Amino acid sequence: MTELERVREEDKKLAAERRKIARDGPRLSGAKLEARLERTWKRPRGILGWLATVDHKEIGRRYIVTALIFLALGGALALLMRLQLARPDNDMIGASRFNELFTMHGSTMMFLFVVPVMEGVAVYIIPLMLGTRSTAFPRLNAFSYYMYLFGGLLLWGAFAFNIAPDIGWFAYTPLSGPQFSPGKRADIWAQMITFTEVSALAAAVVLVATILKTRAPGMTLARMPLFAWAMLVVAIMIIFAMPSVALASSMLISDRLVGTNFYNAYEHGDALLWQHLFWFFGHPEVYIIFLPATGFVSVITETFCRRPVFAYPVVVLALISTGILAFGLWVHHMFATGLPRVGYSFYTAASMTVAIPTALQIFCWLATMWDGRPRFQVPMLYVVGFIVTFVIGGLTGVIIASVPLDLQLHDTYFIVAHFHYVLIGGAVFPLLGILTYWYPKITGRMMSETLGKIGFWMMFLGFQLAFFPMHFSGLLGMPRRVYTYPAGLGLELPNLLSTVGAFVVAAAVLLFVINGVYSLYRGAIAPPNPWDAASLEWATSSPPPDYNFAHIPVVKSRTPLWDEKGELPVVTGLRADEKEILLTTVVAAAPDLREPVPYPSLWPFIASIAVGIVFITSIFSPWALTIGLIPCAIALTAWFWPKELKRNPEPVIS
């Protein structure tokens, strides 16, 4: 038999094999296809199945729920702090207890609520919005959630064991150093940072790969939804910012555990080294929180004004320039540390410049509203609330960007007012809006509109009542992080108003949670596209099946659902008997490869436990790193153990 015949023989056998594969398309569609896909993509039942899931929707839901729990816990601490600060010279809560409260409040809100919730929403929505069946690296996605969960449990477990950190969410050395923070409080905080930034890095890698490689065919970069753009920029920022705080917290742990001298001024270490490394991460961190919210606002504005966001390229360029500029202005947190004043003026200019892209984005949203026909349902109300509140925060940000002003306002309640305006106004308002907007997609039911509206107005007015007076307590000379203040400085009234406002905000959040839980059972059943939105996530049922799309849609414009009135064009040919997604090229999103999707596996969970044990035990002994790495190596090896590779007979789809 000649070589030629042998090859031809083989091809014939391959073609026969190929014919046997079940594949979605004309021969297999409709209910039979969905049943077949359901069987392929469903995960095993029971606890082990629950732990082994790689479904981005399940992981996204867990992220959001866990983050909202931490929001509630952090919020409760805020209420306690406000109770203590309601009256001057109050002795309701002792000094060290109050320091624990504000440290836990800051750390929980920044590391355990706001960043993870943005990642959670993105992990849930992005694959649906891009028209694919799963994220890239789904197991890494699961691993990232567990690391986040263990970080949160470590911090709040320590709080339960009465060894909560009391050094502030920023943990400046030498206060957080070995001499001035006895015991393991600061180590636990630093290790929580290690957990959460490993989780954030993992989630960022997942998002970047998903956004760049798994978009539906035809969804070129120019047609990608703005939320996807926002998450792409955020993910890349995370990849650049998190290592800085990882380095800083690891150096702090080694200073505290084995007596290295990174921050020991006597041995020519430097207390400012911590501040530089922390704020090089710290400022991008607040943009990592804000940019997803701009994505939410773009999505809501587009849908509720019934027209695509005005000047799409300007908004995209604004996102990218904000992402880049964010890395250039961290020293405005350190204007009072005595660095050379010429250097400061550079950072004043940089801090001013970063306001321009955001101003342009706001103009574009307003232009969209101007040109569109806005419907003021709850999500849109939150967008209006966002604009009213965030712009005040942005402008106070410009005020404190100036060195002479910041030297007076730095570390006072003026700053507390500023960052609550930009974080709650800038991120939590859009978050509440987007949770209301995508609630039907996640649960299949609508949230109640009336409860939503009441909730909004309580949140909005409560917020202004809580945080606007803080501008004045700051101007009247009240520093941050004080557990009490003397009478007679004029601080009594602003603090009382803030406390009342805080409780109103708490009530609003409670109302939102009630609305969420109530609608889960008694909410109206959501129609397929309740808000008549334009992006692909509304092209599948709510809640979407495990495989998201029976057939992968083809995109021809920025607003597919609005332009393809009738039937979305689809591409067929993905296997139904194996978990498979379609990889497309980065810029043009032309179909490129078939990518087998990993099956549910316990190894990410086991690996996260092993890594968690290493992190926690390395608080107590340096040997944890050496001995503890063995189980990690085993878990990771097992995780990446290659399945036996069946020769894949698939030719590339032409």
Place this chain on the structure above:
Amino acid sequence: MRLRGPVLILPLLLSGCDYQTYQSIFSGAAAEVRQFNILFVIFLVICAIMYALVIAFLIVAILRRHRAQANVVETGRHHESDPSMRTGLIAWGVLVATGLVALAIASFFTDRSMAKAAASEKLSITVTANQWWWDVQYNSAEASKTLRTANELHLPVGVPVRITLHSNDVIHSFWVPSLAGKQDLIPGRETDITIVPRQIGIYRGQCAEFCGTQHAHMALVVNVDTYADFLKWWGHQLHPASAPTAPLAQAGYRYVTTGQCATCHSIGGTSAGGRVGPDLTHLASRRTIAAGTMPMSKGNLYGWVEDPQSIKPGSRMPTIGLEPNQLHAVVAYLETLK
């Protein structure tokens, strides 16, 4: 251009009640703070204008189509937006950019003029921050005129003073809002701040960088007096403590200079030489006790000496557990340290 008037009304309006502004940023009692007021007002005005523009645009955008809201759900292509919007975007971009550049330049020049004021100081003070009190040393060319006191500063009006800042433990921040911006005290580094007080009065400042358990009770009082009063005060402070005459005070003197107090505190002219705690030579002439925690009074002295840990828990001042007669004697002696 004395712009303090209108600016002051803002906080007054909202906080409404009578209050002492002697820790407020606006009391403008020093050169540097006056420049702050002017710059703050410039920023406030420009930001308010920009905010008004945004809100106006928002309101118009809301009301414009709200009335003519067609009830039919009309979808379909709607991409071509009218060109005026595009020019609006460019105009907005340019407006924002120029506004920010203007603010940056204003801030730069204010910063420069403040730095220039710093060049010509005549009085040198060294402030060393400890966990939760301020160790103050007035430096002088002649060493024997060096004065050590604590938690209270006296400054001559109109004379630029350069305060050199050290820290013995963690990072603190020296901040007297009515006199100047804050400046951190960082262990292992030497930073400094220049103040040119313009107005006689009493001003309160506080540590503005979180520094541990009692960060809230680390305040200091600054008295700005005439140059003559200032020199009289300095001369008086240089005198060692006068020996007590009343028997009760003498018993107190014996206890303080031989008991636990001498281990941490120093009193000029006696054998007590500890530097761990504040210098008590002229304690009774200061306005507050325990770094601004309580105003100076006999009752507060009793409360503080008897059980400091319940007033300022975590502070290094231990609760000695004095018997009543010892307590009376000690407080009687401390009262003589005028």
Place this chain on the structure above:
Amino acid sequence: MSSRFRASLLALGLAAFALAACDREERHSRSKPLGETIPAGESPDTIWPAQGSPPPPDPRAKLYDNNAPAMAEGQFLYNQMNCVGCHSHGGGGMGPPLMDDEWRYGGRIDQIAATIAEGRPNGMPSWRGKLTDDQIWKLAAYVRSLSGQPSKDAVASRAESMSATTPQTLTPREPAHTSDTADQ
């Protein structure tokens, strides 16, 4: 209800699942001094004639021994009350070394506290009346950490000063012997 009771009630209510509070980190800022002063002349481990037995340990031992905030405060006092002048960072000098396992007058925390309070004939000054009992016990807790007695999780690895001895978190534990090979 005193303010301290109200605050701890609130914290407990907040952290509903508070298990055994980790005593190693318990911060007691002594507002009231504890019990009577240190019994005079607590003699070190010695001969207990007629089958006698050592007295029960002082109740304060468990509050200060192995307690992180107490040792941190003890470290501050050790430097500021000039113990470092004679004993340096445990190596000794004018005074005997404190980082080895030989304790002429006993290595338990109450014995060390007694030595600090009473002073010893060959030049150890008596601090009774100069330091409060609370300070003396904190000093004793820190002195024990110089020879690695307390657990590694409660001690500080270094101070914000020139690096001297190996970090206490890495020094091997040397059980205290009441012995005296020095001749004085």
Place this chain on the structure above:
Amino acid sequence: MRRVRTALLGVIAVAACAGLEACNKGQPSTAPIKSEPLQSGEHALPASAASPRDDGNWVMPSKDYAATRFSALNQITPANVSKLAIRFTFSTATTKGYEAPPLVVNGTMYLITPFPNFLYALDLTKPGAPAKWVFKPKPLAASQGVACCDVVNRGAVYDAGKIFFNTLDGQTIAVDANSGQQVWRTQLGDIQKGETITMAPLVAGGKVFVGNSGGEMGVRGWIAALDEGSGKLAWKAFNTGPDKDVLIGPRFKPFYASDQGKDLGVKTWPPDAWKIGGGTVWGWLSYDPETKLVFYGVGNPGPWNADQRPGDNKWTTGVFARDIDTGQAAWFYQTTPHDIFDHDDINEIILADIPWGNGRRPVILRPARAGFFYVQDRRTGQVLSATPYGYVNAYRGVDLKTGAMLPNPDKEPKQGRVTRDICPAAPGLKDWNPSAFSPLTGLVYIPHNNLCMDFGAMQANYIAGTPYVGADVKMYAGPGGNRGAFTAWDPVHRRAVWEIKEDLPVWSPALATGGGLVFYGTMDGWFKAVDARTGRELWKFKAGSGIIGQPISYRGPDGRQYIAVVAGVGGWAGAVVSGKMDTRDPTGALGFANAVKDLPMKTTAGGMLYVFTLPR
């Protein structure tokens, strides 16, 4: 790595100070330089009034008022020294640092030991020198708690039938030389304030001069003159405080402007700081019978953290000349104003006459602790020359016009940050151990160390009776890696003639003999004899413990020349051994532990007298 950097710094320092006139031909050469001995006309000679002809006895630690430590006996010469053999030994039953010399007076040898300060009288006429009597002063045991640098005693003095010595707890005692009965005892120091006395008294002009120790304990330094017969206080001069306390009056004519002014002892200190400012007198005194002036050095200002005592801190770290009868100060020169490295200036003061122009000029020769060999005019204190006799980078030199020591700004310690590689270290280029001056060769034989240090200043808290230092120190070997050296220095041409590198710091005093030999001991117990001219080692003997005591040479009852030394390691350098310290702590013994971590392996504590002579 540190060695390379220090060597590099050394080069820079040399280059830096090349410009200044003050540091002339620069560093001593490392290899011993061979040169022919100087003719007598060309070299310095001891002040004749203060150095009478040698009568074979050794009645005071410095041998004579000119502090030559030179014995004219010449029976032992470089030729026969190799046959030197041990004659008898005697154990002092103490194991602390033995810094004193044995005294020999007409056939009796007197030994004063460190704490508890026993005084032995050995009868040299009988074979094996049995003890005639022992006087036990029984000093307070608690005084050991305030003796900063080992409970040492630097020697007793014999005069007019009585032995005078000090005890650690601050008493001066006179004992009858024959019977061993106490004649009188005066309490001078107060251990509750941290005062001890370790120095050897000086007896001159019918008075006994004694000063206190405790610079590290925040005491106030003074020197007292007691009447030789009754022990009553004649006069007492403090080294800080108002002029009336410092006995500064109309007679006081300091040469340099910086030392002139009223009440400088108060004006150059922050308020009250002079009361706890140190300035102790614990070193060596010299006396010039001709001008009836007593010369002595003043110790370091307290605390070591100089930020706490701004100002020149008069009259610490300097040299006083006082009239012996009234105590009135004649002149003063401050070697290091506002001292920042604990460089006490208490080293020995050799009275000599050096060739100047065509005559001779009465000077004092001082191998000072800061590392400079001072030649100053004895009558006015004017600095004629100040040349570093070892590696120094802490100072840039001495400005001869104003007499001021020019510090090196980047070696100035700042609170809150360690300053590295300061040479010489706190014990200085040479500490208290005195050098010897041989009229034969005109050279000063300097036993010194070669140490550098890291210095971290911090706030010092004053509690009476406890150390008041405020600094963490770590010392280590200086450039070249040797921690000590024995240098022969020519004061006229201001250069080292030869130098022997020693591994350990040389903490023992030197002895020069008429036979052209120089004796010194090492901290690991070697007792060496070297040729006075060439520095070649001719003989050495391994003693039982490190040698920091003063070797002496005397004529025995049988007319033969004997060499005696007591071996007992200790002092600040040997505290690691005598204080039974734990070498795992580098900052132990104020930083010295780090420099001599290996000493406990090389020697044990002891206190043994060794007497050598040539075999019959």
